[in-house]
Amino acid sequence: MGSSRRAGRPSARERLLAAADELFYAEGVQSVGIDRVIEHAGVAKASLYNTFGGKEQLIRAYLEARHARASEHVRHVMECCRTPRERILAIFEAQGEVFASPDFHGCAFVSAAAEARPGGLVEQAADDHRRALRAVFTELAEQAGAADPARLAHQLHLLYDGAVLSARHDRCPTAAEAARAAAAALLDAAAGPAREGPG
Template structure:
């Protein structure tokens, strides 16, 4: 069903247009007039549904987060083994960055364009907090003695893989990140004291 399908409500059409345009071109590059035109709705619909452009950006990012959360949890639920469940987060990442339409992380892109107190920054922070919490819980379930510490490493790896895949246009980056995550997890489970590790 297209963005302008009459079967969609004005809100759905605006969100579909925003999702397509904001992700491809940026939340500040794309003005509301372009979103309205692409959605095929009256300007008043945007204000009645979202209040203003910030409200539309917030809803766009919330939608992106919901999609991402469902995608990641869907991969996790395919596994029973705690180690595989943690690595499934990186399987989901590998799927995402390998898609031809991948343009980087919607949250990184939007927050980089925005002020620190903007809707984009707030939604990006919320999404990152969810990712960090998820990885901490999965690391704990896998038996890591310092689940928060391992999660911090994995978040950095996740971030780097997203940026690297976008910058290098390399769809294999996600698989590489998964391999590194497996090494980090194995090392964490061995629980070697830092003093025992030689440079």
């Protein structure tokens, strides 16, 4: 009986990541001390250092886990889309789902990077997330037939960032909807000549 309970219990790594996700996202990576994470996770202090090495590595792992979840969410919402245009707009619709959550506190990556030392593991994890998102926009812009996919991807990324900022700081419930409408206008403009054809 006892062994079956232990088998079903989350590992120290899983508990530390869950505690970090809850505390770091709600309160900030620098505001929350390592002792609070350890206490919240219910693990020994040595478990953190044996598993991650230190706080900066834990923050990086927390951000990488959030990136994996965000990427999976985006993949899921794009699954039912038939065209690149629909997939791009679906990304903004996915934002709206996140903004509607009562636990929404803005972008975890922007918040963590703002508190991070330049060139450190935390900044690198945040940069990796942003590069991955830009790559998705660029690929979809190419598939949509944009004359300058990199430029369109940059514009879409700016809209994405602006929606996060507005939803968090302006407490605007329609930020994602406004960003989606602006993205649709950008896509129409980018695809205009292609629609008209050579004639």
